[in-house]
Amino acid sequence: MTSAPPEIAYAPKDAERLDHFMARAAAAYYAARDPFQDFVTSPEISQAFGECLGLWAAVTWQAMGRPDSVLLVECGPGRGSLMADALRAIAEMMPDFRAALQVQLVETSPRLREAQAAKLGAVGATWHADVATLPEAPMILLANEFLDALPIRQFIRRGASWCERFVMNGAFIEQPSDVGLGHDAPEGAVCEVNEAAQHFAAWLGVRLARHGGAALLIDYGPAESSFGDSLQAMRAGQSVNPLSAPGEVDITAHVDFAAFAAAARAVGAITHGPLPQGVFLQRLGFMTRAAMLARLDPSRAQAQLAAAHRLTAPEAMGRLFKALALCDSSLPIPAGFETA
Secondary structure, eight states: OOOOOOOOEEOOTTOEEHHHHHHHHHHHHHHHSOGGGTOOOHHHHOHHHHHHHHHHHHHHHHHTTOOSSEEEEEESOTTSHHHHHHHHHHHHHOHHHHHHEEEEEEOOOHHHHHHHHHHHGGGOOEEESSGGGSOSSOEEEEEESOGGGSOOEEEEEETTEEEEEEEETTEEEEEEEOOOOOSOOOTTOEEEEOHHHHHHHHHHHHHHHHHOEEEEEEEESOSSOOOOOOOEEEETTEEEOTTSSTTTSEEEOOOOHHHHHHHHHTTTOEEEEEEEHHHHHHHTTHHHHHHHHHHHOGGGHHHHHHHHHHHHOIIIIITTEEEEEEEOTTSOOOTTOSOO
16 A cells, blocks of 8 residues: 655755665665564465475476576575575475576675575575676576565656656655656656666566576566556555655555566567466465465464465455566466466
8 A cells, every 4th residue: 555645845956866765765774674574575474475486487497498507596585485485395396406406596685695594594595786696597587576676766747748756855856857758648647667677677588588597576566557656665564654764664666567578578588477466376276285284284274274365365465466477488388377
């Protein structure tokens, strides 16, 4: 849920552009605060989530021709729960894939790196501050709630032109912009542009074309591009003003899946989806696994089934969250994205 926008003022020249504000606030937040005090992600809700994504990666590896060495990359690994659950399922169900993969984690926060290392134990992961330092090799990349934290720019329609939103003293201010966004927008319409996400999509597309592989990205946002202010922040599970207390709140925005996919296709990637998370997980057998976990531990059966409902039900996380796959052109349609 997005909190009410702060009151708009009009601008001194030393205001901070919104994406710069977001980047600075996010870096400070993840460096100093435990984000799981403020929100919970899918891998923390049910271990079946990470297990299903691990087996999705294993099936993708088979479709790639079972290369002897492949990178299993996660961007934004959180506490390491998704990767730990994925590796456990892979080791049990696809040991050949486990022997072939190299775990690579893209994480900038020293605090979270420590948590990931503790969770993964003797896995032998390699950490990177940027995707640019990943080894040159075939790759399967997973990213859950990674794109939503990338900084956005916001533009607002004023009369016959657009203004860009900047931040100063905890409020939006507006400055005229010459960025070309078209003219078919009503007065006051907000257009969000995530240049960081588009650059990441282009990097992914080039990388997959060069070395082969696939990427699975799960996040929240609409399937089609649209106008609207999606900037939001959470603290202790509650929605708060996203411009208040930078570095102390989790600030995010909805993912523009259509723009992200278009940026990847422009450099040769094949895209599949986005699909609602609930549909995608059910196609992977998530509900069957959740039911199995409930039977294995009757004392937690109700909690396991409630978690499964939370991740798949349309009225919970099943519709707002989407799954998008990027592949090199040689791969078939990845698991879960087949047309019904």
